[in-house]
Amino acid sequence: MKITGAKYIAVALLILSVSxxxxxxxxxxxxxxxxxxxxxxxxxxxxxxxxQNPNIKVKVLQIAWVAAHEKLxxxxxxxxxxxxxxxxxxxxxxxxxINSIEPLNKLISKSTVISKDKFFDGIWETNVLDSTVFGIxxxxxxxxxxxxxxxxxxxxxxxxxxxxAELYDASKKIKQKFNRYSFFIPTNEWLPFIVFGIQNxxxxxxxxxxxxxxxxxxxxxxxxxxxxxxxEDLAPVDMQQVLNVYQAFGEGFFSMYxxxxxxxxxxxxRLPKNVQDKWMTxxxxxxxxxxxxxxxxxxxxxxxxxxxxxxxxxWKWIEFLAHEKTxxxxxxxxxxxxxAKKAWENPEFVNNxxxxxxxxxxxxTKPAPKIPEWEQIVxxxxxxxxxxxIARKRISIDDALKKLDRDVNNILEKRRYILSIKHDE
Amino acid sequence: xxxxxxxxxVALFLGPSLLIIALFFFLPVITAFVMSFTDFDxxxxxxxxxxxxxxxxxxxxxxxxxxxxTAIKNTFYFVMVGGPLSVAASLAAAVLLxxxxxxxxxxxxxxxxxxxxxxxxxVSIVWRYIYHxxxxxxxxxxxxxxxxxxxxxxxxxxxMPAIILLVVWKNFGYNMVIFIAGLQNIPEELYEAASIExxxxxxxxxxxxxxxxxxxxxxxxxxxxxxxxxxxxxxxxMTQGGPLNSTLSIVLYMYQEGFRWWNIGYSTALAxxxxxxxxxGTTIQFKLQKERNx
Numbered sequence: 001m002k003i004t005g006a007k008y009i010a011v012a013l014l015i016l017s018v019s020x021x022x023x024x025x026x027x028x029x030x031x032x033x034x035x036x037x038x039x040x041x042x043x044x045x046x047x048x049x050x051x052q053n054p055n056i057k058v059k060v061l062q063i064a065w066v067a068a069h070e071k072l073x074x075x076x077x078x079x080x081x082x083x084x085x086x087x088x089x090x091x092x093x094x095x096x097x098i099n100s101i102e103p104l105n106k107l108i109s110k111s112t113v114i115s116k117d118k119f120f121d122g123i124w125e126t127n128v129l130d131s132t133v134f135g136i137x138x139x140x141x142x143x144x145x146x147x148x149x150x151x152x153x154x155x156x157x158x159x160x161x162x163x164x165a166e167l168y169d170a171s172k173k174i175k176q177k178f179n180r181y182s183f184f185i186p187t188n189e190w191l192p193f194i195v196f197g198i199q200n201x202x203x204x205x206x207x208x209x210x211x212x213x214x215x216x217x218x219x220x221x222x223x224x225x226x227x228x229x230x231x232e233d234l235a236p237v238d239m240q241q242v243l244n245v246y247q248a249f250g251e252g253f254f255s256m257y258x259x260x261x262x263x264x265x266x267x268x269x270r271l272p273k274n275v276q277d278k279w280m281t282x283x284x285x286x287x288x289x290x291x292x293x294x295x296x297x298x299x300x301x302x303x304x305x306x307x308x309x310x311x312x313x314x315w316k317w318i319e320f321l322a323h324e325k326t327x328x329x330x331x332x333x334x335x336x337x338x339x340a341k342k343a344w345e346n347p348e349f350v351n352n353x354x355x356x357x358x359x360x361x362x363x364x365t366k367p368a369p370k371i372p373e374w375e376q377i378v379x380x381x382x383x384x385x386x387x388x389x390i391a392r393k394r395i396s397i398d399d400a401l402k403k404l405d406r407d408v409n410n411i412l413e414k415r416r417y418i419l420s421i422k423h424d425e
Numbered sequence: 426x427x428x429x430x431x432x433x434x435v436a437l438f439l440g441p442s443l444l445i446i447a448l449f450f451f452l453p454v455i456t457a458f459v460m461s462f463t464d465f466d467x468x469x470x471x472x473x474x475x476x477x478x479x480x481x482x483x484x485x486x487x488x489x490x491x492x493x494x495t496a497i498k499n500t501f502y503f504v505m506v507g508g509p510l511s512v513a514a515s516l517a518a519a520v521l522l523x524x525x526x527x528x529x530x531x532x533x534x535x536x537x538x539x540x541x542x543x544x545x546x547x548v549s550i551v552w553r554y555i556y557h558x559x560x561x562x563x564x565x566x567x568x569x570x571x572x573x574x575x576x577x578x579x580x581x582x583x584x585m586p587a588i589i590l591l592v593v594w595k596n597f598g599y600n601m602v603i604f605i606a607g608l609q610n611i612p613e614e615l616y617e618a619a620s621i622e623x624x625x626x627x628x629x630x631x632x633x634x635x636x637x638x639x640x641x642x643x644x645x646x647x648x649x650x651x652x653x654x655x656x657x658x659x660x661x662x663m664t665q666g667g668p669l670n671s672t673l674s675i676v677l678y679m680y681q682e683g684f685r686w687w688n689i690g691y692s693t694a695l696a697x698x699x700x701x702x703x704x705x706g707t708t709i710q711f712k713l714q715k716e717r718n719x
Binding site for chain 1 (some may be wrong): 681
């Protein structure tokens with residue numbers, strides 16, 4: 001009785017699905033998911049693409065950044081990932097580990113639009129795992145120094161600090177002269193700690209990224225250097241004081257802040273008028289004389305769903321998004337910096353004094369370890385558990401780094417296990 | 426014969442809901458229980474061969490995990506302080522609203538109940554502004570009585586009291602309504618007899634209202650405790666567990682482990698620890714109540 005009922009339903013569904021697919025068989029529809037402002041605006045590029053490819057229809061779904069990771073993983077588990085989707089480039093190892101994204105080497109070798117040399121090296125590298133490419137750079141999001149020119153000038157600096165020593169010296173002088181904070185290092189951000197570690201040549205994980213190496217001399221020096229700013233009252237420890245970054249920067253509550261390209265537009269729109277000509281961007285300072293220091297090659301890539309049924313059409317959409325002209329158009333729409341080098345030759349970039357620093361910084365980036373566990377390590381173990389206790393002197397730097405090594409080694413246990421059984425095969 | 430029709434009727438009426446409960450409640454709970462003995466994570470999601478049975482390892486790791494103990498400590502702080510405060514506030518409001526001298530009872534009941542039906546997230550966002558250290562309404566008001574600005578959500582010592590205040594304000598209206606119903610069930614004669622005997626209002630409250638409300642109070646305190654152990658939305662929206670993890674609750678930690686880092690095995694173990702804790706708490710309350718009565 002039950003079985004026959006189920007059969008009827010199955011047949012009915014089959015008929016329904018066949019008749020549905022027949023109705024729109026002339027056009028291939030591909031789905032694309034993108035995050036935040038970019039996801040909101042990317043729809044404006046579609047008419048141009050559909051003009052070039054009249055047989056393809058693109059459907060965009062915008063998802064919020066805060067929910068993006070969960071939504072993508074859940075979609076993977078229920079096999080409802082779209083054909084193409086955006087990934088923060090540090091997420092690529094994780095989505096590769098669950099075999100959700102398509103290796104692209106073959107498609108790239110046949111492509112006339114996409115090749116390695118068209119993109120910034122460091123950015124391209126974030127998409128490569130064991131010499132296989134899994135994503136195509138869409139826009140870049142590397143961090144540079146935003147600073148108040150008037151305040152730094154008042155203490156004798158006509159440009160941004162070029163070395164760690166200068167950054168510290170300038171901060172000390174600002175404290176003496178104005179009795180104000182200088183360098184804003186948010187205690188709810190892991191990024192400065194990793195960036196300064198990488199600048200100082202710290203090898204964060206060792207032995208094929210299987211073991212933690214945070215107690216190394218290089219990383220310890222970087223942490224000690226940053227902790228000085230908190231402990232000598234040069235950086236605010238309490239985040240609630242700076243609920244509004246723009247207001248605080250405008251007031252001169254702090255005068256230096258490491259942040260990303262989206263803030264160029266935000267600063268222009270939100271800073272008070274009287275400080276509009278009193279700020280500038282510069283590449284990051286360096287621990288030695290080799291200016292500029294390294295930054296992380298942050299950014300977003302577009303990836304192809306390994307289970308997509310429309311890979312040919314989906315790849316066309318990826319090629320379109322990767323094209324220097326599209327990336328330039330996209331910059332004009334949302335100010336996301338292009339990952340394609342050619343796009344930077346447009347006069348908008350050459351003449352924009354705030355953007356110059358990003359171009360210089362993009363020549364000097366170094367990626368963080370590319371493993372699925374990295375997000376948990378930086379967000380949970382560094383941002384949530386290490387930065388604030390160090391800033392508030394609840395733990396010594398020695399103990400904090402020992403604890404960090406121990407915790408990270410625990411997180412990496414599964415990775416070691418998987419590498420060991422893969423090795424046995 | 427009679428029995429048989431009865432049985433099929435019962436099956437007909439209860440069947441659908443039993444099926445739904447089995448499918449969407451018991452099955453997930455059992456699955457989660459099994460998962461708590463495995464190391465289900467992002468690797469296992471990609472390839473089930475990478476799933477390992479780890480017996481009690483998740484549970485033993487939990488016991489040596491400082492974040493877990495921080496979460497336990499914070500949650501108990503919240504339940505122990507927030508729970509009684511909330512019940513007391515509800516009782517006080519109910520007694521006031523039940524008094525014969527109050528007018529416009531309907532309006533007051535509506536006002537007190539309004540926060541209950543407002544969404545957690547919206548309320549939390551508004552209260553973030555109320556608590557703002559420099560521009561917040563609360564500090565502004567405290568300024569009039571000469572209390573210096575308190576950094577409510579930024580100071581690890583004040584963040585939990587701030588969350589408690591918010592949650593008590595948001596929830597007391599619900600229990601208040603139940604208390605009002607309980608109060609209306611107390612026979613008026615008891616009060617009349619007491620006042621003839623010359624009992625003061627306070628004595629009447631202590632010796633009539635409180636004992637008569639005992640069953641209601643038990644119900645309310647159990648429900649409140651269970652609810653409060655599951656603190657999540659307020660710290661999730663307002664502090665993300667900070668500063669210095671001072672508002673990290675068990676459920677928030679469970680959420681982070683499970684849905685942010687995808688350590689499903691570990692976070693299901695956390696969930697069952699929470700179940701055991703709530704079970705123990707409820708048993709203790711029932712025992713206490715029995716002792717008092719018997």
